Amino acid sequence: MDGTYTGVVDRIEDGEIAVILLEENGQVIEQVDVPVGRLPEPAQTDGGVLSVMLEDGDITSMEYRPDATRDRRESAQEKLDRLSEKLSDREE
Template sequence: MAETYTATLDRIVDGQTAVLLLEEDDETVDQHDVDVTTLPSEAQHEGAVLEVAVEASELSEAEYLPEVTQSRKESAQERLDRLSSRLSDRD
């Protein structure tokens, strides 16, 4: 039986291997390395968020979640903006 996770594409190594961080309840629980070409083409970039199914330690399905990807990107940018403004206030 396949297990379903939310996964974030952390990085692409040597242009070939996608390093996926598997998450449960907003916590990283595992790492799964796959050939980047096994992912949907629109999800072949760092920071992409996917819903994946893993069966017998193999990726059996992957669906790109563009709305979640965008939301996380915006949240990260907001955090960076807040931090940089705090640092500039110290001057």
């Protein structure tokens, strides 16, 4: 697997291993696990978005994408807000 992909930090396991989901055209195509210390510092949290370059299936570089991270978090919050409103409507 070669190329540059969007990577999203799905979770940090035991404070040591970052599980990164690689995406292509908005679809998850692969999962890679890396030591947290290899991540750019701002990406060392769930939901961090990265540009991940692979050569022969190995990560050769990762670059944190702050704008993409912010956009995803805002989108997720908007979805949660809409769901919350729908639940509130049902309770009335």
